[in-house]
Amino acid sequence: MEVDRTLEELKKHNLYRKLKTIERAEGVYVYINGKRFVNFSSNDYLSLAFDKRLAENHKKCLERWGSGSGAARLVTGNFTVHEELEKKLAKMKKTEAALLFTCGYMANLGILSSLLGNGDAIFSDELNHASLIDGCRLSKAKVFIYKHRDVDHLEELLKTNRSEFKTAAIVTDSVFSMDGDIAPLDKLLKLAEDYNTYLIVDDAHATGVIGNSSFDFFDIKPTERTIIMGTLGKAIGTFGAFVASTSRMKEFFVNRARTFIFTTAIPPHIACMTIKNLQEIKSRMNKLQENIELLSKLTGIKSQTAIFPLIVGDSGRTLQLSEKLLEKGFIIPAIRPPTVPEGTARLRITVAAGHTVKDIKNLSDALKTLI
Structure with a gap:
């Protein structure tokens, strides 16, 4: 066989x-x-996931909200605690809004497959996470791979190819999961502005590690063209993921991201526990x-x-x-x-x-x- x-x-x-x-x-x-x-191999970077001191708070969350959400968010799985957490995550990332997903993999698939398609282009770092790679494939957009963290190579690709496509995005991890190095987000954001593209950033290994956001590390602010994916299951110590961007982009993903629409919402007690854990980060x-x-x-x-x-x-x-x-x-x-x-x-x-x-x-x- x-x-x-x-x-x-x-x-x-x-x-x-x-x-x-x-x-x-x-x-x-x-x-x-x-x-x-x-x-020495966990991504529980802030040691929140197994902290027994937080157990009492987490127990109260479970007693208040139960063990599951019971439905997708668009059916009857949207609870006040989900929306409260989204507001706190948006504030953390300095964006207008945030939207919860079940995990980082699903969030990246949802972002890329809904926002880009045939006739569009993606410019992707060669060492991006598998979820970004699979999201690029699922989108059916034309994918251009630039050398790892090589801004000059990326600009060369943009200069040569960007004008042929209607919509385009630069896609990168902020902290790369296997090497631990940091993408030059300040320069990538400038290229996104210069060539009229989205900048999609996977902040999974940056959140709570190099700041509340990788944008904080560079002392820059997200703009209307930035989309940040963050996870809850790493430094924040619970489970799930989110996308932070504009209110309009959140509205778009609620209506178009299949990995959001067709999946059961994260349990509300997890959202409650996450809110408690956010207080511990600083x-x-x-x-x-x-x-x-x-x-x-x-x-x-x-x-x-x-x-x-x-x-x-x-x-x-x-x-x-x-x-x-x-x-x-x-x-x-x-x-x-x-x-x-x-x-x-x-x-x-x-x-x-x-x-x-x-x-x-x-x-x-x-x-x-x-x-």
């Missing part, structure tokens, strides 16, 4: 994946087969920044974000290092193709606000011993 051959090929090339079963989590510490590990960002600076100093891996890529290259060697670190009590999975380009297999280390100085020093010592 094709399935059997595929699985054997994956094993042969050290690309086979399997699930780790976690029995329980206590902040940055997780338990597998009764043993405690320090988790103080925890400061602690996260301290940990980012410490990990960078001790390991020599430079990053301005919570993502630290340790490029190994060979998939087999990367797997071995990951397993050795597991033996020493650290969870850092091997990231291999096709998630990253061939020859760039890596350990993707992520730091969180909940890591202690001791956790970070112990990891640094382990890495120095192994490498």
